[in-house]
Every structure is written in structure tokens, then in C-alpha cells.
Amino acid sequence: MRILQAVKGANPMDNTMEARVQQDYVQEILSLLRSGKSDEEIRDHLGDYHANDIAEALPELSLEERHRLYALLNNEGLAEVMEYSDEADDYLEELSPQRAAAILEEMEPDEAVDLLKETDSRQKKVWMSLMDPEDRRSLQTLASYDEDLIGSRMTTNFVALNSGLSIKEAMRSLIEQAADNDNISTLYVVGKNRSYLGAVELKDLIIARRDTKLCDITATSYPYVYANDRIEDCLEKLKDYSERSIPVLSDSKRILGVITAQDVIEVVDDEMGEDYAKLAGLTAEEDLKEPIRESIKKRLPWLMLLLVLGLVVSTVVGMFEAVVAKLTIIMAFQSLILDMAGNVGTQSLAVTIRVLMDEKLTGRQKLGLIGKEMTVGGLNGIILGFLALSGIGAYIALFKHLPLHQAFLISFCIGIALLLAMVISSFVGTAVPIFFKRVGVDPAAASGPLITTITDLVGVVTYYGLSAILLIDIMHMGAI
Amino acid sequence: MRILQAVKGANPMDNTMEARVQQDYVQEILSLLRSGKSDEEIRDHLGDYHANDIAEALPELSLEERHRLYALLNNEGLAEVMEYSDEADDYLEELSPQRAAAILEEMEPDEAVDLLKETDSRQKKVWMSLMDPEDRRSLQTLASYDEDLIGSRMTTNFVALNSGLSIKEAMRSLIEQAADNDNISTLYVVGKNRSYLGAVELKDLIIARRDTKLCDITATSYPYVYANDRIEDCLEKLKDYSERSIPVLSDSKRILGVITAQDVIEVVDDEMGEDYAKLAGLTAEEDLKEPIRESIKKRLPWLMLLLVLGLVVSTVVGMFEAVVAKLTIIMAFQSLILDMAGNVGTQSLAVTIRVLMDEKLTGRQKLGLIGKEMTVGGLNGIILGFLALSGIGAYIALFKHLPLHQAFLISFCIGIALLLAMVISSFVGTAVPIFFKRVGVDPAAASGPLITTITDLVGVVTYYGLSAILLIDIMHMGAI
Structure with a gap:
């Protein structure tokens, strides 16, 4: 157990009333x-x-x-x-x-x-x-090193000790190197040509008996990464080991540098910031000082693509013009169904991207994730579909002055379309990023526009399709 | 300059053909x-x-x-x-x-x-x-300590040295404590009652002359945080200092623990993960093992709220039923305008939330940010509006077989509505999170639904309003 006097009796409720002096x-x-x-x-x-x-x-x-x-x-x-x-x-x-x-x-x-x-x-x-x-x-x-490789993030501030040294010699070598290199909590043991052999904690070196050899206290299976590893591939590993430093090796296993915990903070901040930006349809992260020209460049590509995809959706909506012309009231709820489908799809997308970033999934786990997302989407869809059916039915009857059975027939279409759109959006929101990851395309950037388009199409076709069949073909409603 | 032999001649292109052995x-x-x-x-x-x-x-x-x-x-x-x-x-x-x-x-x-x-x-x-x-x-x-306070993240693994010690005594005290506490890169100097006085780098202690006093080499203005500080308030500071450890003080300035770089990695990961989740309409982050029940709980609140807000939008769309009944063709492009407005709003929202998280803004800077976002939205709007005007005009003329002037009148409405909707969405996407931050509500969680609703309303009113005035009242188009 570590220093205890420090926290003894230090109740966090003490002194809360006393103003904390903020240093400037x-x-x-x-x-x-x-x-x-x-x-x-x-x-x-x-x-x-x-x-x-x-x-x-x-x-x-x-x-x-x-x-x-x-x-x-x-x-x-x-x-x-x-x-x-x-x-x-x-x-x-x-x-x-x-x-x-x-x-x-x-x-x-x-x-x-x-x-x-x-x-x-x-x-x-x-x-x-x-x-x-x-x-x-x-x-x-x-x-x-390319910006997306670990090599571009490493520092050469580390101490390497020759495996042949005794503890006493190792200490001397450490003190010599420490003047220039202050990452000394973990020391790296090397053989000929600086080939990497393992690591020693400074603490273990200090308490070791002077006459043992360095190689006896070396952890030979200490984790490492390669300078040519892609950052996104080993970020999770770096976070998991949670070490003060992890050695970075050349492909021939010579030690080139280390990744410190501070480097990992920067990398985590950057990588998550990028994913966050991409989810929102920016091609890269922006900050306050970003010139307007740059901002436009970062946002326009996605918007252009969406305009084209939007035209596809509009074409499909246009196919139902005849339905809407006969029963104008139903078009008022189109935005509701599309918005809800889009939201559900985004939720599934966000969860899936984080899971894909954090873990290597087996095919079985991927199917499990898709299944789970569809279940969640379906159950939420049942709840919301039922709410829509009853709530919107009452709303139509009250505000649009329609007979009760007609109002509830319309809201039935809305409820069912909502349920179906939510289940399919959940599927699309999970399957699309998994697919993109599989084919080597960045899922955070590519998934959004495709998911929006597919969920829009599904929502429109289900809603207007169902309305056309149930309300117009079967119930012969129209001109309301 | 740090160890150089390590990187000498280590060209990253070396050995790339040689398979890297991945350790398992x-x-x-x-x-x-x-x-x-x-x-x-x-x-x-x-x-x-x-x-x-x-x-x-x-x-x-x-x-x-x-x-x-x-x-x-x-x-x-x-x-x-x-x-x-x-x-x-x-x-x-x-x-x-x-x-x-x-x-x-x-x-x-x-x-x-x-x-x-x-x-x-x-x-x-x-x-x-x-x-x-x-x-x-x-x-x-x-x-x-509450989960959102720094105190909940600190560790008591640190070494404290009494300010009265000589360098020699300090070294002895360090070696005694180092057996239990291995965060020794930075050592903390304390006075009576463990009151915090400053910090000493291990490196400086090692190279100091034996006869100087510890207080002479102490950095008395070393940064610190309070255990009762909110994590989100001092995260940026912790990242900026990028230290191996930062001391955590009680309100009465006694040292209670330290926040290590590894702790900061965890905090950054958690905080950014939360914001990411909230942007996607989840109330908290989820992982693969999350039970379905929990997932539903995290997603349903936002969806319910959106259903209600969606009904508000539907009511407004419903007001334009007469317009749509006369000119059904225009409803096909509603989804396009709403989607684009929503996307632009989300882009502004994402940028604003990150800026708000990273920096303390003055009122002037906030106005500047809103102005900049509206400019970006406006310029993108002009480009996309023009594309829509020409592209969709041609599309309508070709596929809907309308006379050229009618086709371009409709696409003119679409272009103008798109431009207006994008400018206003940029404003809303920036102003809403700034407002929520101001009144002490989490902007990442609260902004989404409100922004979607407002941009939908703006899009609908501009588009159908303009169509009603220009196409029906002025040009007397109808029944197409």
C-alpha cells in the first residue's frame, strides 16, 4: 500500500466552503x-x-x-x-x-x-x-515516418542498457545516460546492434543485489510495438498496457525509441477527435483558429456527396407523388419517420465504430453485434411505434378532424413504418461500418452518408408503400 | 539531444518486406x-x-x-x-x-x-x-469523491520529501519510499502537515550537489490541481502540462495524491467517449458487453424526445398541406433540404462542442465563432444552392417533363431554401451549444434534439413558404 499519511483524514467535505485559490x-x-x-x-x-x-x-x-x-x-x-x-x-x-x-x-x-x-x-x-x-x-x-505510423510518435528519450552488464555497471550506465534521457522508470535491455531483449523497472534495478547480472532481472516478454505499426492498430494495446513507456522496434527488432504515456494521451486525443469529427461529417478535426477556407474544404465534400444521395432519395419519394396527391395528410409525418430512422442509425453507427476501434471482432461477434443492435432497435421501435400509433392517431383525430377509424389507420401506418424503419436502420447502422472496416475503408468517415441514404429510402418506401396499399388500395381513403 | 545511436541509420524503409513477428x-x-x-x-x-x-x-x-x-x-x-x-x-x-x-x-x-x-x-x-x-x-x-471530481482519479502512489531535508537526506528518504511508490520521476516537496510546497525532478535531485538544501532546487510554482476540481474543468490543463504526474491538493493545500499521465489517458478516453456518444444521441457510452436492457435505457430517452419534437415539425409541415396538394412535385425535395440542414447543423455542433471543451471563450470569441460558422454555412450554401438550382432544375425538366422555366422556378426555390436553411442551421448549431453551456446544461447531450427540430422547422418553412409565394401565388403554377 502506497503513502497513506497523505490521505489520512483528508475528508473531501473538509474545507469545501473555503475558497480554493486558483493559481495564475x-x-x-x-x-x-x-x-x-x-x-x-x-x-x-x-x-x-x-x-x-x-x-x-x-x-x-x-x-x-x-x-x-x-x-x-x-x-x-x-x-x-x-x-x-x-x-x-x-x-x-x-x-x-x-x-x-x-x-x-x-x-x-x-x-x-x-x-x-x-x-x-x-x-x-x-x-x-x-x-x-x-x-x-x-x-x-x-x-x-508516415503520420499514421507509430514511428512518427516515438521519442528517442530512453535509456538502453547492455545485457552483459552487472547490476553495478548498469547503474553506472544509467546515471551517465540519465543526464540526457529522463524517461528512466523503465529501462530497456539490448544485445548486439541494440537488438531489443527486454525491460527492467528502475525500482527492480535499485533493489537488486549488486552481484546479480542484469539479464537475470530482465523481463524478456515485455510488450513492444513496431515503428511501422499503424497507430490505430496498436492504440488499444498501448492503452491496455498503461505503461509509462513502451519500446518501439524496427522490423529487425532493434530498439528505435519509446512511446511514453504522454505520447499516448496525444494519440488518443487525436484519434478520438478525428472519429468524432468524422461522425459529424467533417473530414478532419477543426479548431477555433481554423481559417474559413480550410473549414469549407473540410465540410464541403460530405455535403456534396449528400446532395447527390439526397437526390436519389428525392427520386424515390417522387415515385409516391400519386399517393401523396390523393392523401396529402400523410406527407406531414414523413419528416418524423425519416428523422427517427436517421437517429437510430446514428446511434448504432456510433456504438459500432467505437466497438470496432476498441476490439478485434470475430465473425461470430460481428453477427452478435448486428443481432443485438437490431434487437435494441426493434424493442425501441415497438415502444415508439406504439406511442406513435396511439399518440398520433389521437392527434390526427383531434387536429385534423378525421373520423377516429381513419385517424388510427393513418397512425397505424406511421407506427408500423417507424418500427420497420428503426429495425432496418439498426441493421444498416451496424452492418455498413463493419463492411467498410472489412474492405479497408475508414468506417467513421464513409458510413454516415450511406446510412442516411439507406435509412431515408427504407423509411420512405415503408411509409408511403404501406399507406398506398392499406389506405388507398384497401380502404379507398383519399382526397382528405 | 537524447540517445542517438538508437535511430542512427534506422531507415523505416529497411526491412519492410521482412515479416514482423507479432508477439502473442x-x-x-x-x-x-x-x-x-x-x-x-x-x-x-x-x-x-x-x-x-x-x-x-x-x-x-x-x-x-x-x-x-x-x-x-x-x-x-x-x-x-x-x-x-x-x-x-x-x-x-x-x-x-x-x-x-x-x-x-x-x-x-x-x-x-x-x-x-x-x-x-x-x-x-x-x-x-x-x-x-x-x-x-x-x-x-x-x-x-464524486466520479466527476479529480479526487476520484488520483493515486496515492507518489513520493513526498520534507522541505527541510538536505539533498543527501532527501535521497535517503526517496530510496525508503521508492520501495512502495514507483512514481519517482517527479518528487513532491512538503512542509508542515504535508502542506504542498513544490516539486523536484528526480534528474535534478540526482545531479544536485550533496551540500545544497532541498528547498533550493524546488520548483515552487509547479502546477497542481485540487481534489475537488471537476474533471472536465481541469482536463485541458492536465493535457497541456503533459507531465508524468501532477499533484492533487486538498482545499487547504495539503498534498493528497497525484494524477499520472496514465490516469490522464483514462480520463481523456472516458470524457471524449462520453461526448462522442452524446453527439450520436446516446446518454452514455456503450460497449460490446452492454446488456440489451441497458442499451435500450441509454437510447430511448433521446428517441422519445425526438418523437415529440418530430410531431411539432409534422404539425408545421401539415400547415403547408394545401401548397403540397396543389403542387405535389415539390414534396419530393423536402427530405433533401431537411437532411442537408441537419448535416450542416451537426457539423457546426461538433466543432462548437470541441471548441467549448478545449477552451474558455470570451463573449467576443463566441460571437466570432458564430459568425465564422454562419460564413462557412453561407459559403457552402451558395455553392450547394447553385448546384441544386442548376442540377435539380435540369433533373426536373428531364425526368418530370416540365417546361424549362417551371423546372427552374422550382429548383430556384430549392436552391434558395437550401442556402437559407444552411445559414440558419450553422447559426443554430453554434448558438444552441453555447447557450446550453452558459446555463450550465451539458451541451453535447442537450443540443442535438433541439438543433434537429429547429433546422427541420426552418427548412420546411423556407421551402414551402417560398414555394407557396413564388410558385403558387405569383406564378400560379399548380396541379402538376
């Missing part, structure tokens, strides 16, 4: 820089703040104030600030190319690569040319 | 347990595997095999496996109550609390009564 470190940093204190004093105080807070203060500062700040921080400190800044490329341009190159060398390599992606290619070339050749090659390698 | 550790563990090797040998090999893989092997084992596994692992090892298992409560019941209590003592407190939430209250009482009183109190305290 960014304001403090601004005041500090503008305080007129000596460089020495300011430098001393700056060390107390988190690099993220200093990074957030940057846009609030004037160019002159920023130059003062740059001069106060050493390369290592400024590199850390740049890792947290959204506009790091702009700030780096305010420095001499020599210092900018030195900062890039000090930054976490994956963050440096992200920064360089934002930089124009001329500036990038200048900086790269001034960097240490070894550092430059390392950045080039990271940058060469 | 779960299968290996199963084979190991069924191999007939001696206990000693199996125990030795088990140490090589990650607890998560052993946890995943549990459901594949027979009860007898599981009992053998339980006997092979010590309490600490088994506790770690339980932290990773989804059905840990069931497996714990297979142990003697004494051992179960001991395992609970060894587990990470936040994981133990999660496990106990799944356990029936009688069993829970037995286990709790057998636990060390101090451990029990710690779990009770963690369990007392």
Missing part, C-alpha cells in the same frame, strides 16, 4: 518579467515555473520582452519551453540561426520534428545545416 | 501454465511477462488452472495482475478473504477502489474488515 502562473511570469528586478533575480525565479506556463506567457510578451526572456534562459530551458509552445516555429525565427539550431538539438526529437513541419522549407534547411550531423540524422529519420 | 504473449502464458513444468520453473518464467498479459490470460484458464496461478504469484505480483483485469472482482472472490484483503492492500488505491465499486456490498464489507485499518481508511477516502 502566466500572470505571475508576466509581472516578474516586467518587475524591473535584476537579470539574476528573474532567472532565479523563472526556475520555479513550469515550462508550459512560460510557453503560455510568450504570446503576451512584446518582442523586446521575449528577447530578454530568451537571454535569461539557457538552451536546455528554452528548448523545454519551445516543446510546450504552439507557435514555437515563429519564436525560433526570432533567435539567431545558430541558437535556433542549438535549441532544436536540445528539444525532444519528436517535438522538434513537429516544429520543423510548421517551418518553411528554406528556414528549415538553414537550421538543419547548423545542427550537429548526428542530431540532424535522428530528426530526419523520425520525420520519415 | 497470452498464448505463451497459457502454454507455460499447461506445460507440466515444475512450479519453480513456471514462476521463473512468469516474471518475464507483463501483468496485463497475465490478466488477459485469466479468462482463458480453468478455475483449477487459475488457482495454480494464484499460488505461483506473490501478493504484490497478483495485485498488479488484478489492476489490469476487467473482472478482478470475480477473481478476487476465488481467493480466501484473507488473501483477497491482502491483495487489495497491495493494489494501486485508485484501482482497488474501482474494483470494490464492482463488488457486492456484503463481500466488500468482509474484505474491508480484514484490511489494515490505515489502508482501509485510504480507500474509503478515495471512494468518497
Whole structure:
């Protein structure tokens, strides 16, 4: 059991009435820089703040104030600030190319690569040319991975120990490497050519007897991923292991880097944000600063497609013109049936996409999921169909002044169409994304338009078809 | 710059043709347990595997095999496996109550609390009564935090050092605590009564001169959160700092625990999953194992509400019955306009909800966002409206055999209605969630139904209204 004194007697109801002081470190940093204190004093105080807070203060500062700040921080400190800044490329341009190159060398390599992606290619070339050749090659390698591969997300901030070392030697090697690499909770054990052999927890290394060999305390079946793995394929694994870091290997099993828990946060945030956006019919996620041109580009494709598909639905609705002409009252409820079918389809789609993202399903499980969704859709359909039958029947009788039996015949059609549309929408909302996943198309992006169209068609055909047969052909209602 | 040898020459294009061996550790563990090797040998090999893989092997084992596994692992090892298992409560019941209590003592407190939430209250009482009183109190305290408060997500696995210590004393204190607490990358410095003073990076402690005092190297403005903070209010902050751990304080500024990067992954996953589900009209996220009854419960409320709101729309559509009766052809395009308006509204809604989640907006920024969304909607509307005007005009002339001028008058109404509906949907899709956020209602859950209804109403009124005025009143078209 971990530290207990800490929570002893710490009842969360204590002190709730006492105002919690919210820290505003960014304001403090601004005041500090503008305080007129000596460089020495300011430098001393700056060390107390988190690099993220200093990074957030940057846009609030004037160019002159920023130059003062740059001069106060050493390369290592400024590199850390740049890792947290959204506009790091702009700030780096305010420095001499020599210092900018030195900062890039000090930054976490994956963050440096992200920064360089934002930089124009001329500036990038200048900086790269001034960097240490070894550092430059390392950045080039990271940058060469496709954005959807794990390699593009890894960092080379990790400690590798040779399997031949004794515990004592391993400790010495760790301390040497720790100056540059601070991901030391888990250490990686390598053989010849840095081939990956396993992992050791720092804790186990500390408590091990000095005379044992490193290979004796190595967990040889520690999890790993390949740099060429697709992110979406191993994200679930990374989340499941929930480790501080997971090693990233080349195809020939050499260790290239690690994925830290912080990297996983970023990846989860990005991947889920993308899926969320796609569900809403955007081709990619947008944020507040997105230019209007970009926003239009992200939204127009889906809307265009939907316009074309909408025309297909309209063609089918048009086939029932004669029915509507005879019995105009029924067209008022078309939107209700289509909306409900669309909603049910979206619910099934959302559940299915999340399940597909989280787990590898067997064919049997897929059938089970489809079956379950149809059952849920059917049961909800029975409840809502019955509500529609009784509620809308009464509504028509009351507001449209139709005889009771005619009102309930119409609402019967609505109820049955609703039930059928909901069951089929559930099926479509589950089967379509499973199909797209199967054929290697992104289900989150592709499913929406197809599902909307199919559910619309099903809703229209059931509703007007049933009305045509039951109300007009059999009951000879019309001209109401 | 961090370890470079690792990536040197590691071109991702190397070896892509060579098959990557995918590890299947779960299968290996199963084979190991069924191999007939001696206990000693199996125990030795088990140490090589990650607890998560052993946890995943549990459901594949027979009860007898599981009992053998339980006997092979010590309490600490088994506790770690339980932290990773989804059905840990069931497996714990297979142990003697004494051992179960001991395992609970060894587990990470936040994981133990999660496990106990799944356990029936009688069993829970037995286990709790057998636990060390101090451990029990710690779990009770963690369990007392509401699910939406940070306190419910923290762990007490952290190292606290007294500010009065010298560097040498601090190192000794760290090594003592490290046996139980393995989150040691960042160490927390406390004063009297464990009041929080700041943080020290392990790296800085290691390189500090032995004769300096701990307080000299303490970052006193290190970020923190309060246990009583709402998760959604400080999630963005936790993501921004991207630290291995952030301290969690009581309202009186005593340190109670930490939020690790792994905790943040879980929180991000949960929070985004919820928003995703709500956008799709589910009241909460579902997974594959969800019983049908639960699924119905999660989906029915929204559907019921939509049925009622759908009836409102139907009433308004019903008002245009006379128009449709005169000019039946126009009703075929109702679904197209409503679908498009709904899609545009959903796009704006999705963008707005993500923006609202990520940032605290000023009134000016909110107006800016609404303005931008309407501009995007308007520009997309002009493009699509023009496409509809020309495309659908031609379509009507060709397939419905109408004179060209009549066909284009109808498609003019469709184009204008589409444009207006898209602009207003963009406004509604942005303003409604901002309004709900303002009045303290969850915008992700509440906005959908209202937006659908409003966009439907706008679409219907514009389309049929325009048709009534332009086509029937002015042009005297009818009975087509």
C-alpha cells in the first residue's frame, strides 16, 4: 500500500466552503518579467515555473520582452519551453540561426520534428545545416515516418542498457545516460546492434543485489510495438498496457525509441477527435483558429456527396407523388419517420465504430453485434411505434378532424413504418461500418452518408408503400 | 539531444518486406501454465511477462488452472495482475478473504477502489474488515469523491520529501519510499502537515550537489490541481502540462495524491467517449458487453424526445398541406433540404462542442465563432444552392417533363431554401451549444434534439413558404 499519511483524514467535505485559490502562473511570469528586478533575480525565479506556463506567457510578451526572456534562459530551458509552445516555429525565427539550431538539438526529437513541419522549407534547411550531423540524422529519420505510423510518435528519450552488464555497471550506465534521457522508470535491455531483449523497472534495478547480472532481472516478454505499426492498430494495446513507456522496434527488432504515456494521451486525443469529427461529417478535426477556407474544404465534400444521395432519395419519394396527391395528410409525418430512422442509425453507427476501434471482432461477434443492435432497435421501435400509433392517431383525430377509424389507420401506418424503419436502420447502422472496416475503408468517415441514404429510402418506401396499399388500395381513403 | 545511436541509420524503409513477428504473449502464458513444468520453473518464467498479459490470460484458464496461478504469484505480483483485469472482482472472490484483503492492500488505491465499486456490498464489507485499518481508511477516502471530481482519479502512489531535508537526506528518504511508490520521476516537496510546497525532478535531485538544501532546487510554482476540481474543468490543463504526474491538493493545500499521465489517458478516453456518444444521441457510452436492457435505457430517452419534437415539425409541415396538394412535385425535395440542414447543423455542433471543451471563450470569441460558422454555412450554401438550382432544375425538366422555366422556378426555390436553411442551421448549431453551456446544461447531450427540430422547422418553412409565394401565388403554377 502506497503513502497513506497523505490521505489520512483528508475528508473531501473538509474545507469545501473555503475558497480554493486558483493559481495564475502566466500572470505571475508576466509581472516578474516586467518587475524591473535584476537579470539574476528573474532567472532565479523563472526556475520555479513550469515550462508550459512560460510557453503560455510568450504570446503576451512584446518582442523586446521575449528577447530578454530568451537571454535569461539557457538552451536546455528554452528548448523545454519551445516543446510546450504552439507557435514555437515563429519564436525560433526570432533567435539567431545558430541558437535556433542549438535549441532544436536540445528539444525532444519528436517535438522538434513537429516544429520543423510548421517551418518553411528554406528556414528549415538553414537550421538543419547548423545542427550537429548526428542530431540532424535522428530528426530526419523520425520525420520519415508516415503520420499514421507509430514511428512518427516515438521519442528517442530512453535509456538502453547492455545485457552483459552487472547490476553495478548498469547503474553506472544509467546515471551517465540519465543526464540526457529522463524517461528512466523503465529501462530497456539490448544485445548486439541494440537488438531489443527486454525491460527492467528502475525500482527492480535499485533493489537488486549488486552481484546479480542484469539479464537475470530482465523481463524478456515485455510488450513492444513496431515503428511501422499503424497507430490505430496498436492504440488499444498501448492503452491496455498503461505503461509509462513502451519500446518501439524496427522490423529487425532493434530498439528505435519509446512511446511514453504522454505520447499516448496525444494519440488518443487525436484519434478520438478525428472519429468524432468524422461522425459529424467533417473530414478532419477543426479548431477555433481554423481559417474559413480550410473549414469549407473540410465540410464541403460530405455535403456534396449528400446532395447527390439526397437526390436519389428525392427520386424515390417522387415515385409516391400519386399517393401523396390523393392523401396529402400523410406527407406531414414523413419528416418524423425519416428523422427517427436517421437517429437510430446514428446511434448504432456510433456504438459500432467505437466497438470496432476498441476490439478485434470475430465473425461470430460481428453477427452478435448486428443481432443485438437490431434487437435494441426493434424493442425501441415497438415502444415508439406504439406511442406513435396511439399518440398520433389521437392527434390526427383531434387536429385534423378525421373520423377516429381513419385517424388510427393513418397512425397505424406511421407506427408500423417507424418500427420497420428503426429495425432496418439498426441493421444498416451496424452492418455498413463493419463492411467498410472489412474492405479497408475508414468506417467513421464513409458510413454516415450511406446510412442516411439507406435509412431515408427504407423509411420512405415503408411509409408511403404501406399507406398506398392499406389506405388507398384497401380502404379507398383519399382526397382528405 | 537524447540517445542517438538508437535511430542512427534506422531507415523505416529497411526491412519492410521482412515479416514482423507479432508477439502473442497470452498464448505463451497459457502454454507455460499447461506445460507440466515444475512450479519453480513456471514462476521463473512468469516474471518475464507483463501483468496485463497475465490478466488477459485469466479468462482463458480453468478455475483449477487459475488457482495454480494464484499460488505461483506473490501478493504484490497478483495485485498488479488484478489492476489490469476487467473482472478482478470475480477473481478476487476465488481467493480466501484473507488473501483477497491482502491483495487489495497491495493494489494501486485508485484501482482497488474501482474494483470494490464492482463488488457486492456484503463481500466488500468482509474484505474491508480484514484490511489494515490505515489502508482501509485510504480507500474509503478515495471512494468518497464524486466520479466527476479529480479526487476520484488520483493515486496515492507518489513520493513526498520534507522541505527541510538536505539533498543527501532527501535521497535517503526517496530510496525508503521508492520501495512502495514507483512514481519517482517527479518528487513532491512538503512542509508542515504535508502542506504542498513544490516539486523536484528526480534528474535534478540526482545531479544536485550533496551540500545544497532541498528547498533550493524546488520548483515552487509547479502546477497542481485540487481534489475537488471537476474533471472536465481541469482536463485541458492536465493535457497541456503533459507531465508524468501532477499533484492533487486538498482545499487547504495539503498534498493528497497525484494524477499520472496514465490516469490522464483514462480520463481523456472516458470524457471524449462520453461526448462522442452524446453527439450520436446516446446518454452514455456503450460497449460490446452492454446488456440489451441497458442499451435500450441509454437510447430511448433521446428517441422519445425526438418523437415529440418530430410531431411539432409534422404539425408545421401539415400547415403547408394545401401548397403540397396543389403542387405535389415539390414534396419530393423536402427530405433533401431537411437532411442537408441537419448535416450542416451537426457539423457546426461538433466543432462548437470541441471548441467549448478545449477552451474558455470570451463573449467576443463566441460571437466570432458564430459568425465564422454562419460564413462557412453561407459559403457552402451558395455553392450547394447553385448546384441544386442548376442540377435539380435540369433533373426536373428531364425526368418530370416540365417546361424549362417551371423546372427552374422550382429548383430556384430549392436552391434558395437550401442556402437559407444552411445559414440558419450553422447559426443554430453554434448558438444552441453555447447557450446550453452558459446555463450550465451539458451541451453535447442537450443540443442535438433541439438543433434537429429547429433546422427541420426552418427548412420546411423556407421551402414551402417560398414555394407557396413564388410558385403558387405569383406564378400560379399548380396541379402538376
